[in-house]
Amino acid sequence: xxxxxxxxxxxxxxxxxxxxxxxxxxxxxxxxxxxxxxxxxxxxxxxxxxxxxxxxxxxxxxxxxxxxxxxxxxxxxxxxxxxxxxxxxxxxxxxxxxxxxxxxxxxxxxxxxxxxxxxxxxxxxxxxxxxxxxxxxxxxxxxxxxxxxxxxxxxxxxxxxxxxxxxxxxxxxxxxxxxxxxxxxxxxxxxxxxxxxxxxxxxxxxxxxxxxxxxxxxxxxxxxxxxxxxxxxxxxxxxxxxxxxxxxxxxxxxxxxxxxxxxxxxxxxxxxxxxxxxxxxxxxxxxxxxxxxxxxxxxxxxxxxxxxxxxxxxxxxxxxxxxxxxxxxxxxxxxxxxxxxxxxxxxxxxxxxxxxxxxxxxxxxxxxxxxxxxxxxxxxxxxxxxxxxxxxxxxxxxxxxxxxxxxxxxxxxxxxxxxxxxxxxxxxxxxxxxxxxxxxxxxxxxxx
Numbered sequence: 001x002x003x004x005x006x007x008x009x010x011x012x013x014x015x016x017x018x019x020x021x022x023x024x025x026x027x028x029x030x031x032x033x034x035x036x037x038x039x040x041x042x043x044x045x046x047x048x049x050x051x052x053x054x055x056x057x058x059x060x061x062x063x064x065x066x067x068x069x070x071x072x073x074x075x076x077x078x079x080x081x082x083x084x085x086x087x088x089x090x091x092x093x094x095x096x097x098x099x100x101x102x103x104x105x106x107x108x109x110x111x112x113x114x115x116x117x118x119x120x121x122x123x124x125x126x127x128x129x130x131x132x133x134x135x136x137x138x139x140x141x142x143x144x145x146x147x148x149x150x151x152x153x154x155x156x157x158x159x160x161x162x163x164x165x166x167x168x169x170x171x172x173x174x175x176x177x178x179x180x181x182x183x184x185x186x187x188x189x190x191x192x193x194x195x196x197x198x199x200x201x202x203x204x205x206x207x208x209x210x211x212x213x214x215x216x217x218x219x220x221x222x223x224x225x226x227x228x229x230x231x232x233x234x235x236x237x238x239x240x241x242x243x244x245x246x247x248x249x250x251x252x253x254x255x256x257x258x259x260x261x262x263x264x265x266x267x268x269x270x271x272x273x274x275x276x277x278x279x280x281x282x283x284x285x286x287x288x289x290x291x292x293x294x295x296x297x298x299x300x301x302x303x304x305x306x307x308x309x310x311x312x313x314x315x316x317x318x319x320x321x322x323x324x325x326x327x328x329x330x331x332x333x334x335x336x337x338x339x340x341x342x343x344x345x346x347x348x349x350x351x352x353x354x355x356x357x358x359x360x361x362x363x364x365x366x367x368x369x370x371x372x373x374x375x376x377x378x379x380x381x382x383x384x385x386x387x388x389x390x391x392x393x394x395x396x397x398x399x400x401x402x403x404x405x406x407x408x409x410x411x412x413x414x415x416x417x418x419x420x421x422x423x424x425x426x427x428x429x430x431x432x433x434x435x436x437x438x439x440x441x442x443x444x445x446x447x448x
Contacts, residue, residue, distance in 0.1 A: 032168065056176075082145075082172075093164060142176070151163055178251065241266065256317060271331045277317060286305070295368070315410065315417045344395045364383070367379050379398075
């Protein structure tokens with residue numbers, strides 16, 4: 001292994017090549033695969049004053065002779081943070097392609113924009129397998145993470161390809177994008193402040209010392225994310241989304257659900273139009289129903305988190321909408337998923353399998369009508385892909401019955417959320433809900 005610490009440098013700086021080798025060595029046992037070239041291959045931004053490693057920004061410095069280097073302690077810190085991340089390869093998030101998302105060209109020294117980079121490269125190379133063959137032998141990474149080892153390609157209806165990454169990796173890359181944005185903004189603010197407070201010198205300044213580091217990075221760390229404390233409660237998404245500066249304001253919050261990643265979008269109720277809270281891309285994807293058609297959703301395994309392991313956080317989040325809180329229910333697609341996943345759980349058959357019995361097929365729930373005409377709204381819970389082909393429709397549940405079951409379950413499962421719900425807990429609620437955005441099969445990010 002090459003010498004890590006540059007000779008004669010008591011400040012602990014190491015060359016970019018040594019940093020590459022150190023990063024691979026320190027993260028060899030990480031659950032998230034890493035790759036060499038994190039400091040020397042695109043999209044590393046060593047010449048711009050920083051390099052991204054996971055969700056961490058490592059500053060770079062240039063010493064005499066134009067040689068770039070980085071602090072060894074920062075590389076070790078970033079590796080320790082990555083090694084602490086757990087990853088479930090089965091918990092996947094769709095990252096593209098999304099038909100409504102704008103296509104942006106990502107140059108070598110452009111911001112990370114990892115979704116656009118992955119989508120653009122896979123479209124150009126023609127899929128995961130072909131891209132892997134053409135890229136064999138050359139390091140390719142995003143923030144030091146080898147995304148190719150974890151990318152999953154799926155085909156819908158035999159024609160449309162979709163690409164997926166583990167949720168833990170999506171959160172890391174989202175955090176990297178946010179850290180980069182904060183870093184660049186802090187650097188620009190620092191430069192602007194210097195330009196204002198220090199007038200141009202009357203004579204040329206002497207050159208910096210030959211052994212002193214020169215960096216374009218800001219002097220201090222980026223500002224910490226602030227927790228969301230209901231600042232946007234009761235506001236309509238259709239109004240707030242048009243206000244200038246909203247995107248920058250959202251980026252300053254931590255995700256209101258996981259409270260760990262930086263917020264990226266304003267989640268809102270599609271039935272009532274109210275803003276719920278700023279959330280990260282990962283939580284926003286997890287919250288979005290998996291529509292097959294406009295009135296038909298597939299109940300995926302991620303609903304276990306929404307209604308079991310993390311149900312208190314998610315129920316509290318959904319009831320940030322004044323309309324849903326006053327009705328003590330959920331938006332129609334979410335109530336349909338709850339009905340299939342919770343209320344009809346005992347009706348789902350099981351089949352023999354190695355190691356025991358497994359639930360039959362894949363749950364699907366569709367509905368007729370809408371919550372606006374609750375008397376005629378009906379949920380139909382069915383099973384797709386039954387191994388024996390014998391199971392079809394499991395139950396038909398009227399909307400009013402499903403809503404009442406949910407109220408009872410909510411009071412037992414999340415009493416604090418239930419106590420804050422109901423029409424007597426809210427003043428000034430509109431007499432009629434006003435949908436402002438159609439709940440579609442959701443070409444993903446196009447809605448936000």
